[in-house]
Amino acid sequence: MPEQPPYLRVADSLRQRLASREWMPGDRLPSRAQLAAEYGVGDNVVRRAQELLISQGLLEGRAGSGTYAARPRERLRMVRSWCREQRAGSPFRADMASLGRVGTWEHRTEAKVPAPAEVAARLGIAEGELTVRTSYEFLADGKPVQLSTSWEPYSLTGGTIVVLPEGGPYAGQGVVERMAAIGVTIGHATEQPEPRHAAPGEAHLLGIQAGALVTHIQRTYYCEDGRPVETADIIVPAARCEVVYEIPVNRDDITDG
Numbered sequence: 001m002p003e004q005p006p007y008l009r010v011a012d013s014l015r016q017r018l019a020s021r022e023w024m025p026g027d028r029l030p031s032r033a034q035l036a037a038e039y040g041v042g043d044n045v046v047r048r049a050q051e052l053l054i055s056q057g058l059l060e061g062r063a064g065s066g067t068y069a070a071r072p073r074e075r076l077r078m079v080r081s082w083c084r085e086q087r088a089g090s091p092f093r094a095d096m097a098s099l100g101r102v103g104t105w106e107h108r109t110e111a112k113v114p115a116p117a118e119v120a121a122r123l124g125i126a127e128g129e130l131t132v133r134t135s136y137e138f139l140a141d142g143k144p145v146q147l148s149t150s151w152e153p154y155s156l157t158g159g160t161i162v163v164l165p166e167g168g169p170y171a172g173q174g175v176v177e178r179m180a181a182i183g184v185t186i187g188h189a190t191e192q193p194e195p196r197h198a199a200p201g202e203a204h205l206l207g208i209q210a211g212a213l214v215t216h217i218q219r220t221y222y223c224e225d226g227r228p229v230e231t232a233d234i235i236v237p238a239a240r241c242e243v244v245y246e247i248p249v250n251r252d253d254i255t256d257g
Helices: 006-019 031-041 045-057 091-096 117-123 176-181 200-204
Strands: 057-063 065-071 076-080 103-112 129-141 143-153 185-199 215-225 228-235 241-246
Touching: 006 031, 031 045, 045 057, 065 200, 076 091, 076 143, 091 103, 117 143, 117 215, 117 228, 143 200, 176 185, 176 215, 176 228, 200 228, 215 241, 228 241
Parallel strands: 076 241
Antiparallel strands: 057 065, 103 129, 129 143, 143 228, 185 215, 215 228
């Protein structure tokens, strides 16, 4: 097997030392030069190791001061729930209100955008077929906590009162309620969460370091006949938010067996 890169070896060692409480939250770490001499590596190796741990929320870099063991951060609880999706109004705004936060968002919609191959496959349409694409930046008390890009087939909503997700009488009401307004009943949704590192553009919008850990959720809504009607890529910064799934239990389905 190939040898582990030096910066990963240093990062693993620093991570273990943090876990053993050699440095308590808020403690300043030795300088890069000191750590480089200790590990027998160059300053750049230590810098890359520290940047990795900063992206993982274990260290904090302070300009002109040094690198510190990170203090525990309050993480918002982001609940993913089918029950909440079925309620009127914005699920995000309701979730933030339950946490005592004010939930708002900024958005940009583009109509008649040709569907890329991956999006087309998720929507069950041909590549290049027209869609309505909306990009969102969700805020809690004015601070970014989530990004989302949604796609809807233009053939489904074009010419209707819900063609623009953030325009018309159903602006901001959520996919379930908007689709119901044009006679489309959502039957179910699927979500596929996976961890990855933030792309530079995502990190800039979220106010986190490039490469920081995020949870990428690929969500798709389906109408009752199984046809996809909306798909979205949702990005949640791991250091700021925890993603929790709420699963309803139908007691009629419970037996004594």
